[in-house]
Structure formats: C-alpha cells, structure tokens
Amino acid sequence: xxxxxxxxxxxxxxxxxxxxxxxxxxxxxxxxxxxxxxxxxxxxxxxxxxxxxxxxxxxxxxxxxxxxxxxxxxxxxxxxxxxxxxxxxxxxxxxxxxxxxxxxxxxxxxxxxxxxxxxxxxxxxxxxxxxxxxxxxxxxxxxxxxxxxxxxxxxxxxxxxxxxxxxxxxxxxxxxxxxxxxxxxxxxxxxxxxxxxxxxxxxxxxxxxxxxxxxxxxxxxxxxxxxxxxxxxxxxxxxxxxxxxxxxxxxxxxxxxxxxxxxxxxxxxxxxxxxxxxxxxxxxxxxxxxxxxxxxxxxxxxxxxxxxxxxxxxxxxxxxxxxxxxxxxxxxxxxxxxxxxxxxxxx
Numbered sequence: 001x002x003x004x005x006x007x008x009x010x011x012x013x014x015x016x017x018x019x020x021x022x023x024x025x026x027x028x029x030x031x032x033x034x035x036x037x038x039x040x041x042x043x044x045x046x047x048x049x050x051x052x053x054x055x056x057x058x059x060x061x062x063x064x065x066x067x068x069x070x071x072x073x074x075x076x077x078x079x080x081x082x083x084x085x086x087x088x089x090x091x092x093x094x095x096x097x098x099x100x101x102x103x104x105x106x107x108x109x110x111x112x113x114x115x116x117x118x119x120x121x122x123x124x125x126x127x128x129x130x131x132x133x134x135x136x137x138x139x140x141x142x143x144x145x146x147x148x149x150x151x152x153x154x155x156x157x158x159x160x161x162x163x164x165x166x167x168x169x170x171x172x173x174x175x176x177x178x179x180x181x182x183x184x185x186x187x188x189x190x191x192x193x194x195x196x197x198x199x200x201x202x203x204x205x206x207x208x209x210x211x212x213x214x215x216x217x218x219x220x221x222x223x224x225x226x227x228x229x230x231x232x233x234x235x236x237x238x239x240x241x242x243x244x245x246x247x248x249x250x251x252x253x254x255x256x257x258x259x260x261x262x263x264x265x266x267x268x269x270x271x272x273x274x275x276x277x278x279x280x281x282x283x284x285x286x287x288x289x290x291x292x293x294x295x296x297x298x299x300x301x302x303x304x305x306x307x308x309x310x311x312x313x314x315x316x317x318x319x320x321x322x323x324x325x326x327x328x329x330x331x332x333x334x335x336x337x338x339x340x341x342x343x344x345x346x347x
Contacts, residue, residue, distance in 0.1 A: 001274070002347060003308055006340040008041055009048050013079070014331040014338055015315045018061040022069030022093065026320065028329050029071065030338040031058035033079055033315075038091075039338065046340065051091065051101045057083070060316075062117050064152075069093040072126070074112055075105075081131065081138055083111045088128065106160045110134070111145060114175035117152060120184055121201050124152035127186050128162065129172040144170040147188050147195075151203050165207035166195060171239045174220035178231065189217035191239065212254050213247070223270025223277055225295050232257070234279055236265035244268065244281055244293075258303065263287070266333075267314045273326050273343060279303075280328065282314035288334050290314045290341075308341055 008028075015033035019026060029051065031038035038051040038058060057076040064070045070092040077086040087108045091101050115128035130145030146169060148162035166188065174189035186197040194213040200206065216238035222231040225246060233247040233254060244265060246258035264285030272278065279293040292306040313334025320327040326343040
C-alpha cells in the first residue's frame with residue numbers, strides 16, 4: 001500500500017471536513033472550531049478559497065443541494081463547550097467561488113453538536129443532536145440534551161423547525177445514518193448509551209427509538225467486518241474515549257467481538273479502502289495517530305493495523321473512493337492542518 005500525504009492548508013484548530021459537489025465537480029470544505037474561517041478546496045489541484053471568515057465554532061457540515069453547492073453547517077459551538085449561541089446556518093455559493101458565500105442563520109439550537117440530513121421516499125429530514133441542555137460550568141452534565149428532527153423545506157425561503165424525537169441524552173458525540181434490519185436508521189450516542197432511531201416514511205409518523213447499548217458511547221460508525229452481509233457497529237468509548245470496540249448482533253443483542261486501546265479517540269469510519277473493508281480511526285491523544293484497521297481471516301483472524309500518519313491528532317475525516325485509489329481528507333486538529341492522504345496499491 002502506498003500512502004502519499006498532501007498538505008492542503010494550515011488552519012488553526014481545524015475540526016471538520018466535508019465533501020461537496022458543485023457544478024458536477026468535487027470540492028472539499030474545512031472549518032475550524034475556533035473563531036475563524038471555513039475554506040473551500042477544488043479538485044484536482046485543491047486550491048483554497050474562503051467561504052466565510054467567521055464566526056467559526058463549526059462542529060459539522062452537510063451538503064444540501066449540488067446544483068448551487070449549498071450546505072448546512074453548525075456555527076458558534078466554541079471550545080470548551082461555550083455553545084449557548086450555537087445554531088445551524090444555510091450557506092450558498094455566490095457568483096464567484098473566490099468571494100465569501102451567502103450565509104443565513106436557519107435555527108438557533110444551543111449546544112448542537114452533531115447533525116445530518118436523511119432522505120426517505122422523496123422527503124428529506126434534518127436530524128440534530130445537542131451535547132446538553134445547558135451548563136453552569138464545564139463539567140456540568142446535569143441538564144441533558146436531546147435529538148431533534150424536522151422536514152427540509154422544498155425551497156430556500158421555507159420555514160425550518162425541529163421537534164424532539166429522543167430526549168434525555170447527554171455528551172452526544174456520535175450520529176450516523178445507516179441501514180439495520182433493512183430499515184433506514186439514525187444511530188445516536190451519548191452518556192446514556194447507543195440508540196437506534198427508525199426514520200419514518202412520513203413526517204407525522206412516530207420516530208421510534210430503541211436502546212442498543214446502555215453505557216457511555218462517543219463516536220460511532222458501521223461496517224460489515226466479517227463479510228456476512230450484516231453490519232457491525234464500531235464505537236469509541238467512553239466520551240473522547242480510550243477504547244475502540246466492534247459489536248456484532250446476535251440473538252442476545254449487540255455483543256463486543258473486538259476491543260482495542262485508543263487515546264482520546266475522535267475518528268471512526270467504516271467502509272471500503274481500495275476495495276477492502278476497513279476501519280479508519282484516529283487519536284487526539286498519545287501518538288495522535290490516524291490509522292487503518294483491516295480485517296484479516298483464516299489462521300491470523302483479527303485486525304491488521306496500518307498507520308497513515310502520526311502527530312496530527314485528527315478530529316474528523318472524509319473519504320472519497322476513486323478508480324484505483326482512495327482519498328482521505330483529514331482535519332488534523334493537533335497539527336493545525338487540512339491534509340489529503342492519497343492511498344493506492346504499491347509500496
């Protein structure tokens with residue numbers, strides 16, 4: 001395996017990266033959790049331009065409309081947990097990419113930490129989770145947060161509103177859309193455990209939820225690790241945790257089949273890398289590694305670890321599979337850089 005690193009930009013406390021289609025071309029967004037900018041990078045040279053200069057505090061970004069290049073973003077979630085003014089904004093490209101984009105505040109949602117857009121039967125829903133309901137001091141977790149959902153309006157001027165679909169969730173750090181038991185679900189995690197929320201076909205239907213695990217969970221993803229056609233759940237735990245755990249579903253529920261150490265784990269992603277199932281994970285503590293875990297079978301059944309980079313402390317990644325190669329874009333928080341790792345066959 002050949003790994004080539006490209007330094008795309010320096011960006012202090014860069015926290016989030018997101019792939020965006022604009023006029024049929026792939027772009028990358030990267031933003032800081034501090035007071036500062038969001039940058040746009042255009043393939044193939046990945047030159048940077050500015051989307052906004054502030055306010056920052058961006059925990060996540062989600063593409064919305066490819067034609068206009070619009071996306072949603074969290075703003076004003078500032079470290080450490082100074083997030084009473086956090087909310088979700090709508091961002092749209094102007095007449096030229098080199099000019100600051102148009103940004104419109106959609107929703108005030110204090111302590112919103114993770115969100116995504118999920119589509120079912122032609123209807124799109126915004127799903128968002130808050131870290132807590134309020135704080136008196138940094139380690140105050142007495143006021144739990146919630147998971148909210150609401151329809152995405154059919155036009156830009158439509159009304160955006162959210163309702164709680166799961167209450168009593170604190171320390172939210174994971175939100176992942178996937179399919180389980182042939183149903184579209186939102187997996188969401190926090191201090192109270194891991195919950196599955198079934199996405200209904202109509203907005204007015206109930207958003208049924210079920211608790212899958214009852215202990216503190218941080219980041220989450222899914223991957224069919226053993227190739228049997230059923231996904232496993234991959235978690236970092238506890239909050240900003242010291243363990244990466246793989247859970248397999250059986251008649252008794254979800255049981256751990258792998259547990260390995262992490263150090264301030266902050267990245268977990270499951271999917272194909274060069275056609276092989278893989279976990280990509282990262283630590284913001286210790287060696288501050290970004291690394292692969294490849295399932296191995298036969299006599300040496302387990303996980304093969306391949307280090308991608310050290311000393312970078314990734315906060316989030318975005319993965320793009322292309323013919324013959326995989327591109328991993330990383331918000332290298334500790335290094336203050338936006339990086340691209342080009343993964344190809346060879347040595």
